[in-house]
Amino acid sequence: MRYSESQGFGVPHPWACMRIVIELVNIVKIYDQGAAEVRALRGVSLKIHAGDFVTIRGSSGSGKSTLMNILGCLDRPSAGEYFLDGENVQRLTKTSLAQLRNRKLGFVFQGFNLLKRMNAVENVEMPLVYSGMSPPRRRERALHMLKLVDLEQRAYHQPNQLSGGQQQRVAIARALVNEPQILFADEPTGNLDSKTGQEILTEFERLNREMGQTIVMVTHDAAVAERAPRQIVVRDGLIASDVDSYSGRMAPCGR
Numbered sequence: 001m002r003y004s005e006s007q008g009f010g011v012p013h014p015w016a017c018m019r020i021v022i023e024l025v026n027i028v029k030i031y032d033q034g035a036a037e038v039r040a041l042r043g044v045s046l047k048i049h050a051g052d053f054v055t056i057r058g059s060s061g062s063g064k065s066t067l068m069n070i071l072g073c074l075d076r077p078s079a080g081e082y083f084l085d086g087e088n089v090q091r092l093t094k095t096s097l098a099q100l101r102n103r104k105l106g107f108v109f110q111g112f113n114l115l116k117r118m119n120a121v122e123n124v125e126m127p128l129v130y131s132g133m134s135p136p137r138r139r140e141r142a143l144h145m146l147k148l149v150d151l152e153q154r155a156y157h158q159p160n161q162l163s164g165g166q167q168q169r170v171a172i173a174r175a176l177v178n179e180p181q182i183l184f185a186d187e188p189t190g191n192l193d194s195k196t197g198q199e200i201l202t203e204f205e206r207l208n209r210e211m212g213q214t215i216v217m218v219t220h221d222a223a224v225a226e227r228a229p230r231q232i233v234v235r236d237g238l239i240a241s242d243v244d245s246y247s248g249r250m251a252p253c254g255r
């Protein structure tokens, strides 16, 4: 059963979708390179609701990865405020930030980033190793996740025995094994041919629609971005447009 702040445990109320999971207020990121400082983000404000599927698009150098790294608590802004699930992220120590990341966030990268010497199910189990969950329970959960991405038949294959699309599905299963509140993906289709890329996108759409998974995806590809209900375009360190087709935010409900 899912917990919603307004309703407590029970059937999610439609208005629970109004719940804001990410709020950025005037985020600035300056990379200090001695004399030549780079203003990668110049004042970004945005809100993301539970259950949103958001793409962030922009040309190379526009600030997408910088924004993603801040959203994913992998980097800190130079100025501005970031509230993640109501918590002011700036106030947290490095250790608390890492814990928050492990507990609440999942990541999928362009290069899959699977451990080569481990098979699919062992890769998916990795985020659970420090969770205190028993090994049999971990295995059971990891297999369940592989089934979710339709890869249970490949559980004991090494990454090099899998196609690019299959490796990315293993990476998605790994990102979701902790039931993250938000799934971040940085160019997840960037290393795949267009047909496989479309299949991976369909997978994200399904996770969003059927499980209410909140997804934030970075892409430079307009065709990829335009499949999402909400599309943010970043240009020169600022939000150039934010097209939101969620009407009234009645559905879907997310974690």
Ligand SMILES: Nc1ncnc2c1ncn2[C@@H]1O[C@H](COP(=O)(O)OP(=O)(O)O)[C@@H](O)[C@H]1O
Residues within 6 Å of the ligand: 031, 032, 033, 038, 039, 040, 058, 059, 060, 061, 062, 063, 064, 065, 066, 067
């Ligand atoms: N670690 C860094 N140090 C200095 N400049 C950086 C660093 N990372 C990114 N930049 C600069 O910040 C700007 C935005 O980069 P980035 O966020 O990687 O863009 P994108 O992901 O949209 O291609 C670029 O001008 C880039 O050169």
Ligand SMILES: [Mg+2]
Residues within 6 Å of the ligand: 064, 065, 066
């Ligand atoms: Mg980038």
